Amino acid sequence: MDIADHVMYCLPLGAFGGVGxxxxxxxxxxxxxxxxxxxxxxxxxVGHNLNLGHSSEGTEKYGDQSGMMGYSYRSNEAPKMCYNAGKSFQFGWFRDKTSSYTPGEPGWADDRAFNLASIVDYDTTNHDVTVDIVQPQLQLNYYVSFNAGKEVNSGVREGNNQVLIFQKALIDGNDSWRVADLAAGQSFTVSDFNGKTGDKFTISVNSINLGTSEAVLRMRLQRARRPTPSPTRFPTRAPTAAPTPRPTRGAIGRNPTPDGSGVIDSSCQGAYQACSNTAECCAGYFCRRVWVSPMFAEQLLRTPRTPNWWDRRLRGDSTVNRLQYPEDELATSN
Structure with a gap:
């Protein structure tokens, strides 16, 4: 294979079955x-050597007779025809007069018209000769051409002077499928275009001018109505727990003992002993809020006491003191 890029072997009858x-x-x-x-x-x-797949139509693998990758013929000089639009796009031919559209992308006009010329007039036309319709989600594109039956394409077997639409997967070497031959006034619709349920993409042929070998086409994308998504809701925060109230303090200077008895700091006892009959000193003593146990409180309610005992103590009567009550009811500590 070093002698040339492509080598063609011609074998005698009986060497193998088939055409080639x-x-x-x-x-x-x-x-x-x-x-x-x-x-x-x-x-x-040679098209296969260049990585072209077959040109198919319907259920026939070689059924597309608008181009050379379908059926072959015995003639040495005919038919005069070309590769189809999908193959030309794969080769990169006519690139400066090829447009690619992605219907539905930002900036896309859902309804537009354009002129399409034949590849035979590539050198003289100002219009596109191939249109590529892209479906990015499916990786399955459509290729559109006007198949003028003249000059190098004068022997085309199918789709003569019609707008032809081909479908082909993006990977080179895949077969193409001819899906529509359109005359003036006809259209072709792709349902669920680009994999979006309910969307419809339609190519219509408004007119064909055989004198100029041009067609006027219309492309339209009809988008299905889709419900507006509900706004994203922030998660509900857990309610703020109420602060735990601080425990009520018992005897001055120390917390209550586990058995519920009161505890009086020794410094408090000293302050009381130093207190004379002055109201100020005694009032300071009472600000310590001596805590008593429930059992002692109940006994106070049942036991007769000296009249106006609390009043006398508030007035600073030094004859009233804690020694009048049992030691086990109002405990002391050092």
Whole structure:
């Protein structure tokens, strides 16, 4: 294979069955006897060497007879026709007069018209000769061309002077499928376009001018109505727990003992003993809020006491003191 980029082997009758075969994306092709000179067979097998898949239609793998990657013919000089729009796009031919559209993308006008010329007039036209319709979610595009049956394309077997639409996966080497042949006034619709349920994309042929070999097309995307998504709600915060109230303090200077008895700091006792009959000193003593146990409080309610005992103590009567009550009811500590 060092002698050329492509080598074509012509084998005698009986060497193998069939018309010919080739290796995809390599430079070798083989032909059977008299079909060695079939121009359509040569273009077909060399097309495989260039990584082209078949041109199909319906259920027939070779069914697209608008281009050379479908069926082959025995003639040495016919038919005069080209590769279809999907193959031309794969090769990168006519790139400066090819437009790619992604319907639905930002800035896309959902309804637009454009002129499409034939590849035969590529050198003279100002219009596109190929249109690529992109479905990014599906990786399955549509290719549109006007198949004028003249000059190098004068022997085209199908779709003569019509707008042809082909479907092909993006990966090179995949087969293309001819899905529509449109005359003036006809249209082709893709449902669930780009994988979006309910969206419809339609290509319509408004007119065809055979004198200029041009067609006027309309593309329209109809978007399905979709419900407006509900706004995202912030999670509900857990309610703020009420602060735990501080425990009521018992005897001055220390917390209550576990058994519930009161505890009086020794310094408090000293302050009381130093207190004379002055109201100020005694009032200071009472600000210590001596805590008594429930059992002692109940006994106070039941036991007769000296009249006006609390009043006398508040007035600073030194004859009233804690020694009048049992020691086990009002405990002391050092």
């Amino acid at each position: 075969y080739s290796i995809m994306n390599r430079g070798l092709s083989v032909y059977n006897d008299k079909l060695c000179t079939s121009v359509s067979t040569q273009m077909h097998e």
